Amino acid sequence: MTVVQIKDLTKRFGETTALQGIDLEIEPGEFVSLIGPSGCGKSTLLRIIGDLIEPTSGSSTVNGKPARQARIDRDYGIVFQDAVLYDWRTVAKNIALPLELARWDRRRRAAKVREMVDLVELTGFENHYPWQLSGGMQQRVSIARALSFDPALLLMDEPFGALDEMTRERMNMELLRIWEASGSTVVFVTHSISEAAFLSTRVVVMSPRPGRISGVISIDLPQPRTATTREEPHFFELVTEVREALHLGHDMERTPA
Amino acid sequence: MSTTPAAVQPVPRGGMARLVGRRLTDWLPAVVVLVGMIGLWEGLIRAFNVQAFLLPRPSAIATTFWDTRHELWSAGWFTFQEALGGFALGSGSAILLALVLARWRILGSALMPYAIAANAIPIIAFAPITNTWFSPLNKSSKITIAAVLCFFPVLVNTLRGLTSVNPSALELMDSYAAGQLQIFRRVRIPTALPFIFTGLKVATVLAMIGAVVGEYFGGALNALGVLILTRARVFEFNEAWAGVLLACLLGIALYLAVAALERLTLRWVPSTLE
Numbered sequence: 008m009t010v011v012q013i014k015d016l017t018k019r020f021g022e023t024t025a026l027q028g029i030d031l032e033i034e035p036g037e038f039v040s041l042i043g044p045s046g047c048g049k050s051t052l053l054r055i056i057g058d059l060i061e062p063t064s065g066s067s068t069v070n071g072k073p074a075r076q077a078r079i080d081r082d083y084g085i086v087f088q089d090a091v092l093y094d095w096r097t098v099a100k101n102i103a104l105p106l107e108l109a110r111w112d113r114r115r116r117a118a119k120v121r122e123m124v125d126l127v128e129l130t131g132f133e134n135h136y137p138w139q140l141s142g143g144m145q146q147r148v149s150i151a152r153a154l155s156f157d158p159a160l161l162l163m164d165e166p167f168g169a170l171d172e173m174t175r176e177r178m179n180m181e182l183l184r185i186w187e188a189s190g191s192t193v194v195f196v197t198h199s200i201s202e203a204a205f206l207s208t209r210v211v212v213m214s215p216r217p218g219r220i221s222g223v224i225s226i227d228l229p230q231p232r233t234a235t236t237r238e239e240p241h242f243f244e245l246v247t248e249v250r251e252a253l254h255l256g257h258d259m260e261r262t263p264a
Numbered sequence: 265m266s267t268t269p270a271a272v273q274p275v276p277r278g279g280m281a282r283l284v285g286r287r288l289t290d291w292l293p294a295v296v297v298l299v300g301m302i303g304l305w306e307g308l309i310r311a312f313n314v315q316a317f318l319l320p321r322p323s324a325i326a327t328t329f330w331d332t333r334h335e336l337w338s339a340g341w342f343t344f345q346e347a348l349g350g351f352a353l354g355s356g357s358a359i360l361l362a363l364v365l366a367r368w369r370i371l372g373s374a375l376m377p378y379a380i381a382a383n384a385i386p387i388i389a390f391a392p393i394t395n396t397w398f399s400p401l402n403k404s405s406k407i408t409i410a411a412v413l414c415f416f417p418v419l420v421n422t423l424r425g426l427t428s429v430n431p432s433a434l435e436l437m438d439s440y441a442a443g444q445l446q447i448f449r450r451v452r453i454p455t456a457l458p459f460i461f462t463g464l465k466v467a468t469v470l471a472m473i474g475a476v477v478g479e480y481f482g483g484a485l486n487a488l489g490v491l492i493l494t495r496a497r498v499f500e501f502n503e504a505w506a507g508v509l510l511a512c513l514l515g516i517a518l519y520l521a522v523a524a525l526e527r528l529t530l531r532w533v534p535s536t537l538e
Binding site for chain 2: 057078079081083085087091093094096104105107108109136
């Protein structure tokens with residue numbers, strides 16, 4: 008079944024049209040990046056999928072359910088640019104938060120937290136407070152928390168945007184490993200062309216004013232991707248393709264038809 | 265793992281030294297200043313032969329403090345109970361009201377301007393009036409003054425804490441379809457705690473001021489404010505100063521008690537662990 012289905016979706020903030028005529032379908036197991044310049048509405052689109060913002064018109068469903076029902080059923084986990092960890096909770100308790108809200112019993116929670124700590128490789132840091140962790144480690148806790156209740160869908164809003172390039176590339180590898188291990192579908196918002204090309208199975212290129220989809224590029228690089236993937240000629244071809252699609256979208260904006 | 269985690273120490277726990285939060289050597293400069301100030305005070309009074317009714321020597325105050333300790337302690341305890349009662353009543357009701365105002369914003373925007381305006385009122389001016397509401401000999405009149413004094417700083421700080429939550433933290437709770445009550449318990453109240461303690465620490469000092477000054481307008485014979493007032497009237501300045509000293513010590517004790525509770529509660533805040 009299609010995980011995300013968006014039909015003829017429009018979002019206006021007052022006079023501004025943030026998103027116009029968006030159609031998008033995402034299949035199970037896909038890793039879809041939304042890329043585009045600031046103001047193209049990619050973060051807005053992500054929040055509409057998560058029912059954190061309501062669309063002005065059109066529809067968005069997750070797992071065949073209206074967005075609201077999907078949120079109530081906790082069909083997705085979300086990761087923001089800031090890790091948004093709760094300072095007063097340890098790593099383990101941050102990861103357990105959604106499980107507490109879902110009323111899991113203590114034993115089941117503890118077992119799941121252990122599993123997630125293993126998954127994001129933070130063993131030994133369970134009782135640390137957020138301020139004791141590096142930015143990359145904090146974001147790993149955030150990912151563990153988002154995946155703790157086994158959602159079908161993982162929404163990520165520029166999760167590595169605040170990290171340095173080295174940490175970012177390492178986190179990209181980590182994320183691919185986690186994506187494969189968890190089997191979830193990912194929608195990933197980013198500014199970075201190479202990040203989008205490296206991670207995704209499909210890159211959705213967006214352009215601003217009004218925010219719309221200006222191109223979709225399939226990334227047919229073999230799985231699993233490794234550090235050497237970034238050095239393959241085909242990777243560069245795809246990066247170029249994404250870049251040109253971005254510029255095309257930009258030119259469309261400059262010279263309206 | 266592809267990354268070596270930074271060596272971070274786990275959060276240290278417990279111990280009296282932890283509670284105080286500093287090593288003895290860190291306290292040394294402050295102690296030196298205190299001893300120096302008292303020495304200077306003593307020396308200047310001796311050198312210039314200042315009259316005792318203007319300012320007694322610290323050594324004379326200390327001697328009187330010790331000699332009259334039983335009487336002082338009984339008066340101090342009486343007044344301390346008033347301050348404590350006012351502190352608990354005022355702070356408690358302020359926190360409760362802040363929770364209500366933060367939950368129902370419309371009430372907050374209707375009432376907060378008046379709370380802020382009321383905060384500017386010199387509440388101590390009402391002390392003679394509360395003395396007529398209750399009997400001046402009764403603790404209730406001073407508890408009322410102390411409670412009203414404590415109320416506003418705690419209200420304003422708590423409300424600010426409850427409403428200064430990171431928007432992303434709320435968005436995250438929304439994504440979990442969390443209810444208002446869960447958001448309060450798990451996000452708003454923990455976020456507000458450092459603010460609440462700031463308000464409470466201010467309130468401890470105000471509670472002691474409210475109780476002592478309230479007694480200046482009439483109170484039980486064995487109350488600290490009454491003791492200070494009557495001794496000053498009959499020119500027993502050493503005794504009056506000893507009373508002031510005790511009022512200071514009790515105020516500081518209440519402040520330190522709340523500060524210690526803060527350290528115990530806010531274990532996650534890095535600054536309280538250094």
